[in-house]
Amino acid sequence: MTKKQPIVYLLYFMLASVALSGQDIHFSHIHASPITLNPAMTGVFNDGDTRFIANSRLQWQNFTNGYKTVAASVDAKLFQLDHTSVLSGGLQVISDRAGDLGFSTNIASMNIAVLKVLDRAERNHISFGMQGGFYQNKFDISKMRGYGVDQLVIDGLESNTSYWDFSAGLAWYNTINAHNYYYLGASIFHINNPAIGFTEMETSDFNFDAENTGKILYRKKVIHGGGMFRLARYVTALPSFIWMDQGPHQQIKVGTFVKFKQSRSFKKSDKALYVGAWLRWYVENDIFGTDAIDLSFRYDVKRTIFTFSFDVNVSTLRRASNYFGGPEFSIIQVLGGPNPRVKPNKVKCPIL
Secondary structure: OOOOHHHHHHHHHHHHHHHHHHHOOOOOOOOOOHHHHOHHHOOOOOOOOEEEEEEEEEEOOOOOOOEEEEEEEEEEEEEEEEOOEEEEEEEEEEEEEEOOOOEEEEEEEEEEEEEEEOOOOOOEEEEEEEEEEEEEEEOOHHHHOOOOOOHHHHHOEOOEEEEEEEEEEEEEEEEEEOOEEEEEEEEEEOOOOOEOOOEOOOHHHHOOOOOOOOOEOOOEEEEEEEEEEEEEOOEEEEEEEEEEEEOOEEEEEEEEEEEEEOOOOOOOOOEEEEEEEEEEEEEEOOEEEEEEEEEEEEEEEOOEEEEEEEEEEOOOOHHHHOOEEEEEEEEEEEEOOOOOOOOOOOOOOOOO
């Protein structure tokens, strides 16, 4: 083994591990980032034909140069296929930056989905969605100098890489009545196993398989679900869960919003306050532990939704983080009335 090979191994796995955590961006707001979670959620909303979403998240800012993530998306009901189905489409951009090397992930993606009623009672609905995206990862290679890194190693690295990605998802929900429903969804990301990396070295140089060295991005599998259940005239519960699996990493999250209407009329009120909490666990290499508690607050004003959440870190990292995970803020705005290209039909969406 040459002198520079240990450094190459270290840099290679460092960059691969950063890439794997940075490329698959997720938000604490299960309800406020639906098309990031599952392409099948594209167009799944009521009271309009176009939905705009903006998300911002900070993570680990108190003790390291942590993650700074922003995302924006728009999705809309495009065409009526028949009286029981609608074609929807969406666009999304995401930017994430972290670390002393300024490692960044930039994503631009396009979604398409078909939502269809399955029965005459208009209770069961199914949606299938696909997503195609362009990913770019880069870092500031100049910041690697001064850390005892061999110049030959630096010369062998590329400061950016890009690739195309394909994902798909399926969602089903059952509308019991105007105040109660439940749903279940599943999605898979990186179906095409895109190649990633910042070096021209062949995988065989490391004597490992491509996936384990980070040359091939792990596929990510997601299962999520939830519902809305009226507890009292002005109080409703919106429980939800999510399970994510990518390579050796798994995450499980369970919790609920409690919604309080601010009107004597449950149906006609245009304002509502939500308070919620989710518990998040991790599973990695057969190690199971509690990661964080997500505390969330949401306020609906007509067709505008404001959500704020904060992660309270309760893992073993809490000694360094002082329990501080990170804040997250989102805004959802639904616009437009009935789309003239989408005739009145039986398709009704849950209130996420």
